[in-house]
Amino acid sequence: MGHEGFMQAFASGADIHDLPPLPGRLDAPGLASAEGGFLFATGIECSAPTIDHGRTRRDLLAECGHYARWREDLALVRDMGLRFLRYGLPYHLVHVGPGRYDWEFADAAMAEMQRLGITPILDLMHFGVPDWLGNFQNPELPMHFAAYARAVARRYPWVRYYTPVNEMYVTARISAMDGLWNEQLRTDRGFMTALKHLVAANILAAHSIAEIRPDAIIIPSESAEFVHEARTHSSPATLAFNQHRFFSLDLLYGRTFDAESRAYAFDNGMTPAEYSWFMTSPRAGHQVLGIDYYGRNEHIVTPSGRRIPVEDVLGLYVLGKQYYDRYRKPLMHTETNVLHAADGPGWLWKQWFNVLRMREDGIPVLGFTWYSLIDQVDWDVALAEKRGRVNGCGLYTLDRKPNPVAAEYRALLAEYAHMPVTPHGALFTLSSAAPHKGAVPRA
Numbered sequence: 001m002g003h004e005g006f007m008q009a010f011a012s013g014a015d016i017h018d019l020p021p022l023p024g025r026l027d028a029p030g031l032a033s034a035e036g037g038f039l040f041a042t043g044i045e046c047s048a049p050t051i052d053h054g055r056t057r058r059d060l061l062a063e064c065g066h067y068a069r070w071r072e073d074l075a076l077v078r079d080m081g082l083r084f085l086r087y088g089l090p091y092h093l094v095h096v097g098p099g100r101y102d103w104e105f106a107d108a109a110m111a112e113m114q115r116l117g118i119t120p121i122l123d124l125m126h127f128g129v130p131d132w133l134g135n136f137q138n139p140e141l142p143m144h145f146a147a148y149a150r151a152v153a154r155r156y157p158w159v160r161y162y163t164p165v166n167e168m169y170v171t172a173r174i175s176a177m178d179g180l181w182n183e184q185l186r187t188d189r190g191f192m193t194a195l196k197h198l199v200a201a202n203i204l205a206a207h208s209i210a211e212i213r214p215d216a217i218i219i220p221s222e223s224a225e226f227v228h229e230a231r232t233h234s235s236p237a238t239l240a241f242n243q244h245r246f247f248s249l250d251l252l253y254g255r256t257f258d259a260e261s262r263a264y265a266f267d268n269g270m271t272p273a274e275y276s277w278f279m280t281s282p283r284a285g286h287q288v289l290g291i292d293y294y295g296r297n298e299h300i301v302t303p304s305g306r307r308i309p310v311e312d313v314l315g316l317y318v319l320g321k322q323y324y325d326r327y328r329k330p331l332m333h334t335e336t337n338v339l340h341a342a343d344g345p346g347w348l349w350k351q352w353f354n355v356l357r358m359r360e361d362g363i364p365v366l367g368f369t370w371y372s373l374i375d376q377v378d379w380d381v382a383l384a385e386k387r388g389r390v391n392g393c394g395l396y397t398l399d400r401k402p403n404p405v406a407a408e409y410r411a412l413l414a415e416y417a418h419m420p421v422t423p424h425g426a427l428f429t430l431s432s433a434a435p436h437k438g439a440v441p442r443a
Helices: 003-012 031-035 066-079 104-116 141-155 168-176 188-212 236-244 247-253 259-267 272-280 315-327 341-360 404-416
Strands: 039-043 084-088 095-097 119-125 161-165 221-223 226-229 289-292 298-301 307-310 331-335 365-371
Touching (some): 039 404, 066 104, 141 161, 141 188, 168 247, 188 247, 188 272, 226 236, 259 272, 315 341, 331 341, 341 365, 341 404
Parallel strands (some): 039 365, 119 161, 221 289, 226 298, 331 365
Antiparallel strands (some): 298 307
C-alpha cells in the first residue's frame, strides 16, 4: 500500500495492509565493522515548534546563532575531536510545499560536514513542521514527511544515520496534552491523534530512507521519563503517565499494548485498523533506540499535588535498562545536559559511568551524546515563552567560548577513544524486525 492509501485508511478506518518489501538486507550486522568504535557525539540544537497559536516560531537554530555561525560551529565539533553530530536540517524552511524544497542552507552545511569528515546523524523533524502543514493533527503529515525523507536521502546519499522524528511522545504531549506548542490542545484525543501521526511519519520516513540507503541506521530518540509519587499507593494519573511514556515506542516497534492502554487509545480516536497497522507492518533500516535523559526527566509528586523536579532518583542506568528490557534494541544515549554550566563536568561523568555500568551488564549501548554543542535558551519554560534566557549547558557558550564541560568531554574522549562499539560479552544484530521477532544480545 502506498502512502496515499495509508492516509485514506487513517481517515476512513479501512483495513491497512503491509507496506511493500524494500530492497537489500535490513537485518545484517555491520555497525562496528563499517564505522569502527563507539559513537561519541554532540548535537546542534534545532528545536522549531510554534507558540502563540502559530504566530511565533521558536527556531533554535536562529536563536542560538547557528545560521550566522554554522562554519564556526562545525569547526568546533571537529576541534573537539568528535566524528558524530546530531544535526537537524530546518524542516520548516527546507520543505516549502508538496514536492518543493529549498536546499540552499542545507547543501552548504552538509558539504562542510563532508569536507571536515563529520558523520551526521540527520534529525529530520524536531518538534515542529512547516507552516503549510499546520500541526500534528494533520492526517496528511506522514505522507508529506515520508516524501521529504526520501528527498533528503536522495540529495545526500552518503548519509547513513537518521533520527526521522525526535521525541515523538514529548512532541505529542507538549503540543496536544500540555497545550504549549503547535496545535496547543489539552485533550486526550488530540494527544493520541498527534502521537499516531508522528509514529506513522517515523515508520514511513524510515522506509523512504531505506529505499535509497538499504543499510541506513535509524536512531529514533525518545525521552526516558518517570514520575515518582510520594504516597503509599500511586494515583491513577501517575500510573497513567508512567505507562503512556511508552506509547510512541510501543507503536514504533509493534509491541502490543496492555488492555488499559489499548482502551485509552481506542477511546481517543485510534481505530482498530490503525492499531493493526502499527502492530504488523514491517520496519525498515537497522534499528538503534536513542534514549534522551536529563536529571529533570524525573519528578516527585507530593501528596498535595506539587510537582518537584529532582535529579536522577532512578538515574540513567535504571531507566535505560527499563527501555532496553522492554524493546531489546541496541541503545544510544542521544541527549543530556544540565541547566547550569558549573554543574556540567559532574553531570557528564555521572552519565558516562551509568553508560559504562549498562555495558558491563551486557546492554549494548553504542553511543553517547552531550547535547548540545552550544548553550540553549528558554528550556526552563519548555520554549513556551520567548525570554532569550540562557539555560541548557552546551559545550560552548552562545559566544562560542568553552564551558567547563568541554574540557571534561575532551578528557573523556582521550581516555575512551578506542573503546569498541560493542560491550564485552554482548552479541547482537542490528535488526529491522519488531522486538519480539528481532535478535537480542546474548551473554
